[in-house]
Amino acid sequence: MNIIQACKDERLFRPYFGKEYPTFSTWRWVMRAIYGLPITSEKGREFIQEVTGRDPNKLNPNGYSQAVVLTGRRSGKSKSIAAVGAYEAVLAGHERRLSKGEPGYVGIYSPTKLQSGIVKKYIHGLFQEAPALRNEIVRETQMGFELRNGITIGIFAGDFRTVRGFTLLAAIVDEVCFFGMEAEQQKVKSDTELISAIRPGLTTTEGRLLTISSVYAKRGWAYNTWKRDFGNDDAEDCLVVSAPSRVMNPTLSQKHIDNALRDDYAKARAEYFSEWRDDVGLFIPREVVEALVMKGVDELQPRRDQKYWAFVDVSGGRGDAAALAVAAKVDGELTIHHVGHWKAPFDPERVVTEMVATLKRYGLSRVVGDNYAGEWVASAFTKRGIKYAKSEKNKSELYLELLPKLCSGGIRLLDHEPTIAQLCALERRTRSGGRDTIDHPPGGHDDLANVIAGVCQVAITPRIQVGAF
Structure with missing residues (x-):
């Protein structure tokens, strides 16, 4: 039949x-x-x-x-x-x-x-x-x-x-x-x-x-x-x-x-x-990302003589994950030392407490976060002794500035498959007027990719000191 x-x-x-x-x-x-x-x-x-x-x-x-x-x-x-x-x-x-x-x-x-x-x-x-x-x-x-x-x-x-x-x-x-x-x-x-x-x-x-x-x-x-x-x-x-x-x-x-x-x-x-x-294209080929990975290294321990930067992406805990990245310059190369990831659902106050513990372990008293974060995020970090600043750039702008660093080999990534997968899945979309935006694919996530791009931007942006402080 x-x-x-x-x-x-x-x-x-x-x-x-x-x-x-x-x-x-x-x-x-x-x-x-x-x-x-x-x-x-x-x-x-x-x-x-x-x-x-x-x-x-x-x-x-x-x-x-x-x-x-x-x-x-x-x-x-x-x-x-x-x-x-x-x-x-x-x-x-x-x-x-x-x-x-x-x-x-x-x-x-x-x-x-x-x-x-x-x-x-x-x-x-x-x-x-x-x-x-x-x-x-x-x-x-x-x-x-x-x-x-x-x-x-x-x-x-x-x-x-x-x-x-x-x-x-x-x-x-x-x-x-x-x-x-x-x-x-x-x-x-x-x-x-x-x-x-x-x-x-x-x-x-x-x-x-x-x-x-x-x-x-x-x-x-x-x-x-x-x-x-x-x-x-x-x-x-x-x-x-x-x-x-x-x-x-x-x-x-x-x-x-x-x-x-x-x-x-x-x-x-x-x-x-x-x-x-x-209007949809691949942002970065996987082989480019994988060439930057430190094989077998999923974290680098803090050193007292090292200067660190950090970036967080904290959600309300119901639908989106939260992420943290810590980086430092090692031998002239920006190197990711730590990646933290909390899948939803979670208690946001508990997650911030855990993030703060990691930041202090790396000797940090300041962190930069996603510019769409709610006011409670800044308050949650501040009351735990960490100064919180919103990123001046949105995540699409952060990704566009991350691209030349990835292509030139100017960054070293941890051997963390979820981070690698999110970076490789990012898509470039052309909008009306020829303006490109970078985002995750339908049904995907980019919290880990966002903190990697964010910490890279924070590390290369000079901070201007005013007065005695």
Whole structure:
């Protein structure tokens, strides 16, 4: 049984699509193309030509071992990918490829645990809705479902280390363009790193690699694959699909899209029209940052003959993390000696007390902080004997001044992966009037990057002494 037959079968996937079954009319042609099934209707052939840029007559009749489906939000991609995952696990006959006793997995990967949880619920719902599949799940685990045929549907989130070592019968990656965005739960440096970690698990089974996502910045594996293979009739082993949300889901409200365009035009063009963003670029390559790291050194102890500077980023403790960086000049180079990090939620008064203890350990009686900090921050440091001054520059300005120091090798960083990850994830955005801003990616954080940039600025800015004080 092929995947289209499964989607139409009332005992299999048809009840799962329910009222949204009309949306499947577009996804079925994409599935046909991926699996090498014939597309005979003129409407279907025109659709495939539109979303792949390829001649329907030249599609590989054996299907594609690799597919990249780039389509906008609310296009039905997570629901459709769940159906593909279920098909690969229970109906594609992959268990025949396994050696006796060898565990096989259909891996489904998402950037965060929250997104993986959504896909997991879709798959669980599919098995519950399909009369013929209700008894196929023999055990639910934290990472997915074990099936009666011995295959496990594994739900993985944002960590390339957890995907290694599995025999994969198929790998399905949700929101591939958003891996490596420095969200709290992610350990993946990029989508390129994730795909490299997944591929060895598919080699012995010749399983499919299916990726699906909204688009984002022009970088990484997904962008390079789209650039190389979209509209390329000679790409025999990779199919790239690119389509706006309403092309894949005609029931999506145009009013909703119009409102999004009004709020943020560039963002909405990416999220609903599948157009790569020209206004978002990588701030600093990872290899540049990693070259500045003192390998194996996560802190340098204070010295009495050393002059130190410090910068803090303190939040209210509910949603944002807090951070502290202490630096000194060693052999003419600005060297980070200490990095402190407090993840939310936390008690802000307790965090300030701990920061003050660190500052005094390095002989400091003054600290500079983020210029958006509330007045309570200055008061909290002052009553503990530390003078607090707000930075004269906002964090975007601090980042722009940090860039030449990073590129010239004028700073030495501690071997602290969260700090490295945040610096590497920073994005440069071009705004109207040509003015650039630097900030963390959607869903990411930059408190550690902010204190590194801040302490560098404080260390190179001369303080003018007036009078006797």
